[in-house]
Amino acid sequence: MFEKIERLHFANLPTPIETADRLAQHLGLKQILIKRDDLTGLALGGNxxxxxxxxxxxxxxxxxxxxxxxxxxxxxxxxxxxxxxxxxxxxxxxxxxxxxxxxxxxxxxxxxxxxxxxxxxxxxxxxxxxxxxxxxxxxxxxxxxxxxxxxxxxxSTPHGTLGYVKAMEELAGQLHDDKVHIFTPVGSCGTLAGCVLGASLFLPNAEVTGISVSRTVADITRRTKVLAAQTAALLGLEPAFADVKFTVYDCYHEEYAKHIKIAMDAAETCARLEGMILDQVYTGKAMAGLFDLAKREVLRKDSTVLFIHTGGMPEIFADTINIPDYPKCTKYTPDAVRKMKR
Ligand SMILES: Cc1ncc(COP(=O)(O)O)c(C=O)c1O
Known part of the structure; x- marks a missing residue:
């Protein structure tokens, strides 16, 4: 299907899938799988x-x-x-x-x-x-x-969107059972559109949910449908392949780049339960959405969630925390240490 379309090679593929059992237990879900697209490579990786x-x-x-x-x-x-x-x-x-x-x-x-x-x-x-x-x-x-x-x-062009159509083909080869609920953060919509079209082609039993980091549900739905249809046309597919159901939430963000408490809390929980790093602009918000939907049982307890970790790691290092503000940090002088018994 992709043979006739030119492609360069920047990413280390396939990216691994990891289980997040402690997080699944915490959220009361059957299973959480993390698709590690933060590990694609290319200058610290990402979608x-x-x-x-x-x-x-x-x-x-x-x-x-x-x-x-x-x-x-x-x-x-x-x-x-x-x-x-x-x-x-x-x-x-x-x-x-x-x-x-x-x-x-x-x-x-x-x-x-x-x-x-x-x-x-x-x-x-x-x-x-x-x-x-x-x-x-x-x-x-x-x-x-x-x-x-x-x-x-x-x-987020039709060609760019192909990246995530291909990612869904990759995912289909990695999963034993395609009855998964795919979660992805959504910005300019190419990743979501690729997941929607790709799932329709390769993962017929999967559901796709996008968590907006900035746009409204209406804007995302319109953009995603247009991109999915244009991308299907690039692949020479019938429009019906792109015309499939997906879900979008726009209640887990404020301003695009603003750090919000629910995302910080979700990122902290993931770090402390799974040693997993999330950023605050994209993956933290998507995880906050997953936390809320699990808590409110909008997501069924027997769900297997496939969370696409889309990267965003360098953003973390745009932040600083003052050392005195971290309560679990104890300061010593060299003299005090040298007086200690061994
Ligand atoms: C880390 C990260 N996750 C998710 C997204 C959203 O992807 P898209 O713009 O394809 O919706 C972006 C976009 O910049 C991103 O940088």
Whole structure:
């Protein structure tokens, strides 16, 4: 099915599946499986590696020399696109939005490592503002004689979406029973659209649920359906394959990049029960949704959940916690230690 579509290789695939038994017990669910897409590789990994394999194959084929993409200040997509561009010997320009652009840390620090040219809007990460600036930057580059490719937010194009259609094929080969409830965080919708179409093709008994990190249910549903249909057309499939049921929740976030208590609590519980690391912008919110749906028994107790860990690890290092604020931390002087008996 994918044979005729060009693809590059950035990701270490298949990514492993781990069981989270202590978490399943905590939530009263039969089983929780974690699909470790945070381990794809490509500059610390994440879901974008799969999308970029297909999307950037088109960029190479069309002979562009510069990739111009957009995202929030701590965009994982921007970081991974910058790394992929460098692997391909291409120039990379990042148009970023958010607030308080004071320090390079987390993903933004890695963007600097890759030598990306950065244009930022201090005070807005609205899609429209980012796209306006992206367009203006591309026009300037063209005047300089460059051939820029404007890569949309999150790499959520029909080609990018193929990455997650293929991921569902991979998953089908790893699971003994496809009666699973797939959970994924949702931003620009390519991952969800790929899961929806891919599950319809390869995991007919699976259910797919997306947890929004910023958009409304209506916006996500519309975008996901359009992307799934366009991607089905790319594969030469009947539209019916893309026209399948999926569920979206938009009640587990406030602002896109804002850290919220339910996500921090879910991430802390996962860390303490499973030694699992979640970020606060994507996977923490999706896990908060899973916690709530399990607690309210919207999810049946006999469910097997397949949680896609989509990555986002560098964002964690954009945060700091003051040492005196951590109660389980005891301070010693060297003198005090040297007086201790052994
Ligand atoms: C870590 C992480 N998880 C999930 C997503 C959401 O994926 P999508 O934009 O395909 O909806 C993103 C997007 O940037 C991400 O960086």
């Amino acid at each position: 974008k590696a799969r999308k970029l394999e297909f999307e950037l194959a088109q960029v190479v084929k069309m002979g562009y020399d510069t990739i111009v993409t957009v995202g929030g200040q701590q965009s994982n997509h921007a970081r991974m696109t910058a790394a992929a561009a460098r692997k391909l010997g291409l120039e990379v320009v990042l148009v970023l939005g958010g607030k308080d652009f004071n320090e390079f840390k987390g993903n933004l620090l890695l963007d600097v490592f890759f030598g990306a040219e950065i244009h930022y809007i201090n005070g807005s990460d609205e899609d429209e503002d980012l796209e306006t600036l992206q367009f203006a930057v591309c026009e300037e580059l063209k005047k300089e004689g460059k051939n820029p490719y404007a890569l949309p937010l999150g790499g």
